[in-house]
Amino acid sequence: MKAAGGVLRPCLTCLGLVAIWWAAQAILQLPPYLLPGPPEMGRALWDNRGTLAGGTLTTFTETLLGLVIGTALGAISALLMVASGHLQRWLLPVLLLSQAVPVFALAPLLVLWFGFGIASKVVMAVLVIFFPVMSATFDGLRRVPAGWLDLAHTMNAAPWRTLVFVRLPAALPSFGSGLRVAAVFAPIGAVIGEWVGASSGLGYIMLNANARVRTDLMFAALVVLSLMTITLWWAVDRSVRRLLYWSAP
Amino acid sequence: MPLDARAPALRPCPGVRIEGLSLHFGAQPLFDGLSFDLQAGRLTALLGESGVGKTTLLRVVAGLEAPERGRVAASDAQPLAGRVAFMGQQDLLLPWLSALGNVTLGARLRGERPDRDRALSLLGRVGLADRADASPEALSGGMRQRVALARTLYEDRPIVLMDEPFSALDSLTRARIQALAAELLAGRTVLLITHDPWEACRLADVLLVLQGNPATLSAPLVVGGATPRAVDDANVLTTQGKLLKQLIGEEK
Numbered sequence: 001m002k003a004a005g006g007v008l009r010p011c012l013t014c015l016g017l018v019a020i021w022w023a024a025q026a027i028l029q030l031p032p033y034l035l036p037g038p039p040e041m042g043r044a045l046w047d048n049r050g051t052l053a054g055g056t057l058t059t060f061t062e063t064l065l066g067l068v069i070g071t072a073l074g075a076i077s078a079l080l081m082v083a084s085g086h087l088q089r090w091l092l093p094v095l096l097l098s099q100a101v102p103v104f105a106l107a108p109l110l111v112l113w114f115g116f117g118i119a120s121k122v123v124m125a126v127l128v129i130f131f132p133v134m135s136a137t138f139d140g141l142r143r144v145p146a147g148w149l150d151l152a153h154t155m156n157a158a159p160w161r162t163l164v165f166v167r168l169p170a171a172l173p174s175f176g177s178g179l180r181v182a183a184v185f186a187p188i189g190a191v192i193g194e195w196v197g198a199s200s201g202l203g204y205i206m207l208n209a210n211a212r213v214r215t216d217l218m219f220a221a222l223v224v225l226s227l228m229t230i231t232l233w234w235a236v237d238r239s240v241r242r243l244l245y246w247s248a249p
Numbered sequence: 250m251p252l253d254a255r256a257p258a259l260r261p262c263p264g265v266r267i268e269g270l271s272l273h274f275g276a277q278p279l280f281d282g283l284s285f286d287l288q289a290g291r292l293t294a295l296l297g298e299s300g301v302g303k304t305t306l307l308r309v310v311a312g313l314e315a316p317e318r319g320r321v322a323a324s325d326a327q328p329l330a331g332r333v334a335f336m337g338q339q340d341l342l343l344p345w346l347s348a349l350g351n352v353t354l355g356a357r358l359r360g361e362r363p364d365r366d367r368a369l370s371l372l373g374r375v376g377l378a379d380r381a382d383a384s385p386e387a388l389s390g391g392m393r394q395r396v397a398l399a400r401t402l403y404e405d406r407p408i409v410l411m412d413e414p415f416s417a418l419d420s421l422t423r424a425r426i427q428a429l430a431a432e433l434l435a436g437r438t439v440l441l442i443t444h445d446p447w448e449a450c451r452l453a454d455v456l457l458v459l460q461g462n463p464a465t466l467s468a469p470l471v472v473g474g475a476t477p478r479a480v481d482d483a484n485v486l487t488t489q490g491k492l493l494k495q496l497i498g499e500e501k
Binding site (some may be wrong): 152170 | 331
């Protein structure tokens with residue numbers, strides 16, 4: 001029953017959104033190049049399925065690579081900062097500064113440095129998700145209940161063993177939250193990268209469709225991108241829940 | 250350092266001498282030259298109102314906090330570090346480990362091989378032999394505190410410090426686990442911090458009351474008879490009354 005509700009509810013929400021979209025198009029009488037209806041979008045989706053599939057593969061690869069690399073870098077930086085107060089004092093301002101520069105503004109530079117291929121998009125995704133993962137993990141590592149650390153201390157634990165057996169597992173729920181946010185943000189980074197300069201990908205398809213006033217194709221690409229992001233989030237959420245069976249959802 | 254396989258009662262447990270302890274909490278003096286002894290192999294209960302500094306005192310003895318002045322030393326002149334086990338108000342069980350994993354946590358933290366058989370036999374002694382694989386969240390408050398007791402016993406330290414370990418339990422569970430703890434900790438040098446005069450009277454060989462600011466200790470009070478005393482033991486009830494009077498009298 002509960003599982004059925006879990007599938008049914010999102011489906012109903014989607015149907016509702018489509019209904020509103022359709023109604024808006026019918027009532028406002030907008031021309032299809034401004035707001036295509038669901039049938040036009042569907043047709044564009046079907047007619048361009050090959051292009052869209054190829055674009056999805058590119059964007060998904062960029063997103064996934066960015067997610068893996070960004071998560072690893074974020075988690076490692078958090079660990080380093082917790083392990084050494086010195087490092088924390090040096091690293092934290094630099095990391096904050098890196099976030100103060102809007103990623104969008106960096107995109108042209110990254111494309112210039114890393115080329116029109118996949119690398120610049122991966123770097124973009126890494127930049128977008130690095131900070132959420134790093135700060136969530138860092139918070140988790142710092143907020144380990146003092147009682148557990150005291151206990152470890154009276155048990156004559158070496159600091160690195162306390163880190164491995166107590167602090168790291170205790171920080172996993174926070175890390176999981178950061179990872180969920182990252183799964184949603186990573187595609188944004190990849191698409192921004194594609195907008196600035198690319199030869200394939202969903203962002204590239206959108207930009208092209210926009211230039212040719214193919215609004216129906218733009219919508220189709222958007223829907224595919226959303227589905228991809230939701231699937232990614234769902235997969236990450238499921239894995240995190242399974243891994244953290246002992247922590248409240 | 251391998252754990253001694255002998256029962257702790259067969260090994261001499263050292264006493265602890267606390268000497269000239271001074272400590273401030275912010276600008277407030279908490280202790281000023283406080284001195285007392287924990288008698289070897291006996292259970293000393295320390296009573297006092299909240300905020301008087303009981304927990305701080307225990308943390309200093311445990312080596313978790315450094316005093317401004319004074320020292321804590323074992324009566325056999327050996328260092329205290331590594332010979333003190335700690336049991337807190339919360340059970341402090343790690344939620345990602347099973348009951349068994351929690352009991353052997355110390356071994357893992359020291360890089361020793363966990364002694365599964367000993368841990369299982371300890372879980373048996375606290376009545377949880379069949380719950381060794383249970384996760385903490387599947388256990389009741391009383392069971393969790395019994396796992397914590399087994400974990401404390403697994404450490405097999407001659408000196409055990411307990412900070413209101415049973416205060417979060419309902420009164421029936423508390424009465425049962427008190428008796429169990431007293432029985433299993435017999436022969437060790439124990440400091441039990443509590444705000445419950447009845448608990449102190451049931452379990453303690455020596456009773457101390459911490460009062461005032463900076464805190465001072467009352468003269469040691471001795472309750473007759475072997476521990477754990479019966480819940481309706483005449484000595485327990487008389488001493489409990491006396492203690493309550495002393496504690497309330499100071500409040501006025």
